[in-house]
Amino acid sequence: MRNQSRYRPQGGNPRRRDNRPPPSLPHNYLANGYFDGKNNLLPQVIQDWPMELAGTFLRNQPRLNTAQLRRFYNKVTNIKQRLDSGQSFDNLKEEIYSLGYLSANAVGRGNAPDIFKEFMDRTINYAVQSPDHFRRGFKTHFESIVAYVKYQEEKS
Numbered sequence: 001m002r003n004q005s006r007y008r009p010q011g012g013n014p015r016r017r018d019n020r021p022p023p024s025l026p027h028n029y030l031a032n033g034y035f036d037g038k039n040n041l042l043p044q045v046i047q048d049w050p051m052e053l054a055g056t057f058l059r060n061q062p063r064l065n066t067a068q069l070r071r072f073y074n075k076v077t078n079i080k081q082r083l084d085s086g087q088s089f090d091n092l093k094e095e096i097y098s099l100g101y102l103s104a105n106a107v108g109r110g111n112a113p114d115i116f117k118e119f120m121d122r123t124i125n126y127a128v129q130s131p132d133h134f135r136r137g138f139k140t141h142f143e144s145i146v147a148y149v150k151y152q153e154e155k156s
Contacts (some may be wrong), residue, residue, distance in 0.1 A: 023060050023115040026052045033126050034137030035070055043069075046144045053119060054148035058156070060113035066150045068111055072099060073146050080139055089131045096127050096134065107120060 026049050034045050057064040078094050102121035106112040127138035 023042065023056050023113065025118055030122055033129075034133060034141065038117045039132075041140065044081050045141045050141065050144035050148045053145050056115055057113065057145075057149060062110050062113060064106075064116050064149070066153055067145050068106070068151060069149055072102070075099065075102070075140055076139055076142055080135060082153070083131060083134065089134070092134075093128050096124060096138075097130060101122050117138065147148055 014023075024046075030048060034041060036042055057069070075095075076099070079092055081091055082095075083089060099120050100117075103117045105114065107114055108116045123138055123141065125133045
């Protein structure tokens with residue numbers, strides 16, 4: 001018989017022993033995308049949301065640390081380099097979409113909290129809209145999250 005205190009549902013977070021609600025994405029997260037009406041990057045994309053998401057990734061189990069997050073970010077920078085070298089954005093969309101199933105795999109293997117998959121799914125939908133959305137929006141946003149995770153890890 002399984003030890004119930006060690007039971008871990010397949011592909012999800014351990015059962016909560018308290019009544020806290022499950023983590024969620026920040027309020028109004030990407031409700032209008034990455035940019036304002038003048039095509040300027042929203043300040044929330046590089047400040048507020050990354051700081052909040054970093055805390056969420058570190059507080060929830062399984063914890064997503066800098067090394068794990070950097071593996072995903074390295075894939076993003078590789079895609080950007082290929083885009084910058086002239087590869088067609090349409091051809092690279094498949095690579096961007098692959099971040100969705102890779103994040104599902106990380107959650108399923110117990111290497112990331114469920115909220116990480118929700119984050120990836122939401123951001124991927126905007127990232128594939130255009131090269132500008134990918135470069136200035138998605139990559140910059142992801143880079144900010146990596147930085148805040150590292151910062152918050154060092155503080156704790």
